[in-house]
Amino acid sequence: MLSPEQVKQPTSLYEKRKAVFPKAVDGRFRRFKWLVMAFTLGVYYITPWLRWNRGPYAPNQAVLVDLAHRRFYMFGIEIWPHEFYFVAGLLIMAGIGLFLITSAVGRAWCGYACPQTVWTDLFQHVDRLIDGDRNAQLRLEAAPWGPHKLFKRGLKWSIYLFISFWTGGAWIMYFADAPSLTRDFWSGNAAGVAYATVGVLTATTFLLGGFMREQVCIYMCPWPRIQTAMLDEKSLIVTYKDWRGEPRGSVKKAEKNPGGVGDCVDCNQCVNVCPTGYDIRNGPDIRCITCALCIDACDSVMAQVGRPRGLIDYATLEDCKSEREGGEARPISKALFHTRTLIYTGVWAAIGAALLFALGARTRIDIAVQKDRNPPYTLQSSGEVRNDYTVKLRNMETRPRPMEVTIDGLPGGRMWTDDMPREQAARSIKVLVEPDRVDPLRVYVVAPSGTTEQHFKFVLRASDAEGGGDVSEVRFDAPGEGEE
């Protein structure tokens, strides 16, 4: 048991953030992080500006979430609200994809692709650009406030604000036509919600990326907690191989005492480069987002002192155990395939295949019929029986389509609509349905006197080359026995 003197007593009920000044580092994982950052930021900023020709009746933005018109466009795919299961399916795939990634390579999402990580990384590069590397940053932090420090802080925070503003500005481009929204935005004509969204996202990016940084990962984000449950001893995590590194000692000490000192030279580089300020040598911890920058730092030190790389490396707990007992290090590629990753891959692919199949098989026209039930029927002066229906014709193509609605069943039945004279009632009517629309149609159906209550069908057929159709069965009410 430790004695109370050994412990730093909490002097306050709350604790100031211990600022982290990560040192710049180069190496394979850093270069991979550059790539991921360029890719993710590129996708984020460029996507809304891609164009996609859908003809004259639909927007030409490749990716557009058109909330006002309840449409979601993604390249050649257009999703209507009733097809939202495609989006739900994509979200489920994203979820299972995260399980898969976590199960295989641990917190790779946290370390490379999470927006919090990407923007924090970006802001830390801004720090280095303005203030210099770790040591210069530490000096400036300790320096008293003066014109020099004020200028540097002002400049840095302005750049933060600039980046934050463009982050929020890019977000709204997904919800409206990007070029015209940009024009409206700067001329003050955009919707209030656009300005509010940009304002909120600017503020959160500025605050979370510029100042909160690793505290978001450590205190706020639920994902690290969930991930703890998804990692197992077969998942790759960033590990300090203590059996190889301990006891720590300088190179000189090792020369004096060969065999008595481990590979770790206690240079602290792994801590200095860590974006959350954690010492990986204390073992796995929620503060490690597995960005692998400490691996790069350690590898370069190991190269300088002429020792093999990988004192800190991606390894599974199982590998650690066998290595500790003298086993060979397993190549990382072998660690990727185990039962859980294969199951996740299978489920993920199955959902993807099902969605693709549903996408290929979905109909592009629909008929939905609602019968007037009050009154159930109307007796015409001729003695004929009339039933009224609201027929909704859905055209999901982005071009007008000629369609034909026909009565199937109901002997002697004929129909007319509000757009034609009663005298032209017929078994079948032709309608031109507007592109990308649901056209409601009032349809009056009459059947000869003496017709009894029965069911019949409205058959919808597209009369153009593409064809296709749909059927809706409805009820026809008539006066019962004894009423007439």
Add this chain to the structure above:
Amino acid sequence: MANKRIDEPTGVETVGHEWDGIEELNNPLPRWWVITTYLTIIFAIGYMVVYPAIPMLHSGTQGVWKWSSRGQLEAELKAAKDAKAETLAAIGATPIEQIAANKDLMEKAVAGGKAAFRQNCVQCHGSGAAGSIGYPNLKDEDWLWGGNIKEIHQTLTYGIRQPGVAETRTSLMPSFGKDGILNPGQVNDVANYVLSLSGKAPASASVQAGAAIFAANCVACHGPDAKGLRQFGAPNLTDAVWLYGDKKEQVVGSITNAHAGVMPAWGGRLDPVTIKMLALYVHSLGGGEDFAEAPNTPAAADNGNAKP
């Protein structure tokens, strides 16, 4: 009670409480968390200043913004009313027979008429406008006083058999039985005759006798062919629609004690735009007649029966 001790693996003091062996480390809160708490408190104070918050003896504090749910409702109602004003003005300014040409305006007018119908007309005509015995079905194409948009508008504005309204629709069928114009046998013959016109009574001597009585007493209003006359609101007796019922005793009753159905003159009760919307709604129910095709002449009475 508190039994504080130092937790060995972390080197942090515990808070000194234990729940079934579970203890809590006394880690300091992150400062941003504390700042957030203070910000929420400041927000709450601001909220109490601007919104009603503190209960007093009779009501409560009003807040400097003077917000109330009643005030919000009033503002919303006013906004809804203002939003409709333009449409209502357009309906008021457009001649009624031209509104149908403007599809958007027509849709709104019909919707407005439907709402007004629910308030003012369903008591007699039913919520589905299907009427009942004595109250006409407005969905069919059988019209007593005319079924084009102008005629419906006229009927709605001035009502039917309204005393004191100069332009009201009016006519008076004699109570042939009650007033002794026809004896019960003759009434029975006429009833048989008119029912036979739509095949509801078989040919018989009584029908033949009824035809003669009909020619002598009824043709002035119902026409020689019994197809009615809209000028007098005299119904077509040859069709399938019977306002007062098509049973023999119902027809005998109608001849003995004549009906004289009434409808209020809505011109004095509703504003002109609402009446217009009501007329358009009634016209849109599936039986409305074309204005151009059916000019306001009595001769057009049976054109309305043209079958699809």
